[in-house]
Amino acid sequence: MAYIFPMNMSNFDLNLLRVLDMLLREQNVSRAAERLALTQPTVSNALARLRDLLDDPLLVRVGRRMCPTPRALALEGPIRAALKQIEQTLTTGDAFQPLLSHRQLRIALTDFVEQLCMPPLLAHLQTAAPNLRIDVVHLAPNLPTDALDRGDLDMVLGRFNELPARFTRKLWRRETLRVAVRRNHPQVINTLDLQTFLQLRHIWVHGGQTRGMVDQWLAEQNLQRQIVYTTPNYLQAAHLIAATDLCVVLPTQLAQQFAELLPLDLYDLPFALDPFELDLVYLSHRQHDPALAWLSEQILAIAQP
Known part of the structure; x- marks a missing residue:
C-alpha cells in the first residue's frame, strides 16, 4: 500500500487556489488570466507550481481546450466552496458600498x-x-x-x-396565466371555452418545470390537450403562435407585453387555476x-x- 505524505500547508501559497479555481472554470489559460487580471505567463507559472505541488497534471490540453484530470475534478468543488467561505467570512459585517462595488x-x-x-x-x-x-x-x-x-x-x-x-x-x-393565439384565429372567436381549448394545438413552454399547472389540472379531470411543440423560451413561443394557428399559455404580465408588440389576442383560461409563486x-x-x-x-x- 502506498503511503501518501501529508502536504506542508505552511509552504503552500493559497493564492494558487484562486488560479486553479479560475483555470477549472475557464479551461483556458488566456481567459483565466484575463478574469484574474494577471498576465498569461503568471498563470502558466502558477499552473506549473500547482502541478508540482499536487503531483498531477491537473489540466491536459485536448485540442484548444484544457480538460481537467480526475484529480482536478475531485478538487474543484471543495476548493471553490473553501474560497467562497473565505470570501464570505472576510466580508461579513462589512458595509457594502454599491456605488463602488465591482462584485x-x-x-x-x-x-x-x-x-x-x-x-x-x-x-x-x-x-x-x-x-x-x-x-x-x-x-x-x-x-x-x-x-x-x-x-x-x-x-x-x-x-x-x-x-x-x-x-x-x-x-x-x-402570477396568473392567459391563453394567447394569433389575431383572427379561425377557431377562437370572442371567447375561449374548454372544448375549444382542448381542440387547439398547443405550444408548451416548460419554463424550468417538469410539469405545468395546466396539464396537472387537466390530468385531474381525466383530460388532455394536444401539445405539438415544447420549448424553454417564452419569447420564441410568442413569435411562433403569431405566425401559426398554434396557441400557448403564458404568464399574464408577459402575455400582455407580447400582445403590445405582436398581433396576438389574449383569453382567460377556461378553468380556474390559483396564482403561482x-x-x-x-x-x-x-x-x-x-x-x-x-x-x-x-x-x-x-x-x-
Missing part, C-alpha cells in the same frame, strides 16, 4: 423572469451600483443545488416546490453576504408590476 453575482432564471425582472433592475443599478456585474444563466427544470453549493451561482429566481432545508426562500411575486432562493448561510443581501432587497423591491 460579480450570478443568477439563474428563465427568460420569462428575466424579461420581467431585469429591465427595471438594470435601470436601477445603472445609478445605484454602476459597476456591479450581473451574470444570468438559464434555469433548468430542477433547482441547481450543486451549483449553489459550489458557489457557481449566488441565487435563483423562479418557481419551486420543495426546497432542501439549507436554502432560504423569499416570495418575489405571484415566483421565489428568490439562496443558501441560508449566505444571508450575511452584504452584496447578496443588498441585491436581494433590490430585486424584491421591484416585484410588483
